[in-house]
Amino acid sequence: MDNLAHNFNQIKKLLAPKTKIMACVKADAYGHGLIPVAKKLLSSKADFLAVASIDEGIKLRQANINSPVLILGLILNKDIEALFRYRLTPTICDKGSSCALNNKARSLGKPVNVHIKVDTGMGRIGVLYKEALEFIKYAHKLKFINIEGVFTHLACADINKGFTLQQIDSFGCLISKLNKAGIYIPLVHAANSMGVMGYRMSHFNMVRPGLVIYGLYPKGNSTASGNKREKVSLKPVLSLKTKVIFSKRLPRGYGVSYGHDYITKKDTRVVTLCIGYGDGYPRNLSNRAPVLIRGRRFNISGRICMDQIMVDVGDFNIKAGEEAVLIGSQGSKKITVEELARLSNTIPYEIVCGLGSRVPRIYPVTPRKP
Numbered sequence: 001m002d003n004l005a006h007n008f009n010q011i012k013k014l015l016a017p018k019t020k021i022m023a024c025v026k027a028d029a030y031g032h033g034l035i036p037v038a039k040k041l042l043s044s045k046a047d048f049l050a051v052a053s054i055d056e057g058i059k060l061r062q063a064n065i066n067s068p069v070l071i072l073g074l075i076l077n078k079d080i081e082a083l084f085r086y087r088l089t090p091t092i093c094d095k096g097s098s099c100a101l102n103n104k105a106r107s108l109g110k111p112v113n114v115h116i117k118v119d120t121g122m123g124r125i126g127v128l129y130k131e132a133l134e135f136i137k138y139a140h141k142l143k144f145i146n147i148e149g150v151f152t153h154l155a156c157a158d159i160n161k162g163f164t165l166q167q168i169d170s171f172g173c174l175i176s177k178l179n180k181a182g183i184y185i186p187l188v189h190a191a192n193s194m195g196v197m198g199y200r201m202s203h204f205n206m207v208r209p210g211l212v213i214y215g216l217y218p219k220g221n222s223t224a225s226g227n228k229r230e231k232v233s234l235k236p237v238l239s240l241k242t243k244v245i246f247s248k249r250l251p252r253g254y255g256v257s258y259g260h261d262y263i264t265k266k267d268t269r270v271v272t273l274c275i276g277y278g279d280g281y282p283r284n285l286s287n288r289a290p291v292l293i294r295g296r297r298f299n300i301s302g303r304i305c306m307d308q309i310m311v312d313v314g315d316f317n318i319k320a321g322e323e324a325v326l327i328g329s330q331g332s333k334k335i336t337v338e339e340l341a342r343l344s345n346t347i348p349y350e351i352v353c354g355l356g357s358r359v360p361r362i363y364p365v366t367p368r369k370p
Contacts, residue, residue, distance in 0.1 A: 001040050001363055003235035004032075007215050008044045010232055011196060011207075019203055022048035022070065022189060024210035026056060031280075031352040032214055032238055033361040035063045041213070042067050050208060054079050057088040070115055070149070074125055080104045083112065089148065093117045093127040098139050105144035114139070115149035115187070118174060120167040122155040129170050133177050140183050149187035150175070154202065157194035158219040164195075168202045175204075194218040197232060214238065216337055216348045236336065238352060239328025240281075240359070244293065244320050245308070246272040256310050257302030262287055269313050270301060273324050278306040280356040281326065282344045289343055293324050295331025327351075 011021065023046040024030075029037035038049055038060055048068045051057050057069045070089045077100045083090055084104070092098050092114050105112045116136055119126030127135045139145055152171045157164045171190055178185060188204040193212040195202040198219075211218050215236040250270050256262040264270070273291070277283040286303040291311050301312040311324070327335055341348045 003215055003237045004037065004040050004213065005044045007213050007234050008041060008046065010234060011209050011212060014196060015203060015207060018205065020047040020206040022050050022206055022208045023213055024050045024208060026050060026052035026072065027353045030210060030214050030349065031355040034059055036363050038065055054082055054088060058082065058086050061086040084108055084110060089113050089115060091115050091117050092139065093125060095138060098142060098145060102142040102144045111144045111146050113146050113148040115151055116147060118150060118152045118171065120152045120170045121163065122153045126152065129174065132174055136178060136183060137181065147185050149189065150185045151189040154190060154192055154195050157192065157198060164199060168199060211349060214352065240326045240355065241328065242273050242275040242324050242326065244271045244318055244322045244324055245274040247319055257305060259303055262302035264312065269316065269318065271311050271313055271318050273309040273311065274307065275309055276305045276307045278356065279359050280354040282354065284344055285340065289340060290335050291324050291326060292330040292333050292335060293318055293322060295333060297333050
């Protein structure tokens, strides 16, 4: 949790003094645990929390978290009443949902804050950029709709600088047109993690970091601002650990796990770990990913099962009950999320977000100094 606060403060150093931070805690805080992470980020002075769905927003409120919460995704009309009950901020991008929201707010006598999503090139939800000015003018006239924010999302910030700059420019032009029309929206945000780190012109007056909060780099380990590059020191927040549950000797030529993809090359010891793809550990890391036991690096041996993983540890007399690290450090060795993502041919987001609910999250308490 100290690393979480450290990463948040690293992000703040990249921003202009008055730029607000909307911390993304969707997908169970990227697999790190929604409620403990949200509380720590708020104590670190996050201005807003962002979730993907109304269900996640309700969980925050039920945990007595009262900060502003934006639902980045869209909701169905049947869920509108819950927005008011739990004081959640919705995203809108079409006239139908805007009208339904306005009508409900009128019936309750409670104006509702909204953020408008603009599609500048993502092709996902959001009003198309060319239609955004007209739509925002329409929403601005609805008496029980208060446009608190307007935002877009960068589609290719990690791979296509030209297109990203085009998105930022288009969004900035829209804001200028709104201001000329006398529509001043308090919160303007576009920057995801890569935007925060690599595109200062995308910061506007609020940023929306996700992955970097959790100590994971979206691309490389530095930020770019013109010709100047600044190092960002992030610390990983999550480790994934399990136990050796069984240990036995196997003879040379013995097949291990389904399909016998792994055959022992000599008499050896194979240990079984009590974790598998049922816990969200990717099955395509079979025979590829490392494991740390006793500060040494071994490889997964055979196919990953739903509930178990096998590791050939050679002549080491490793016994049941010993710790095994799949993400994190042990002794001088370490395994990073980024390494597993490369081996799995995916992105770090998928590794941490995929960790299942049956894996307990443990939050060590830092001892107070006397």
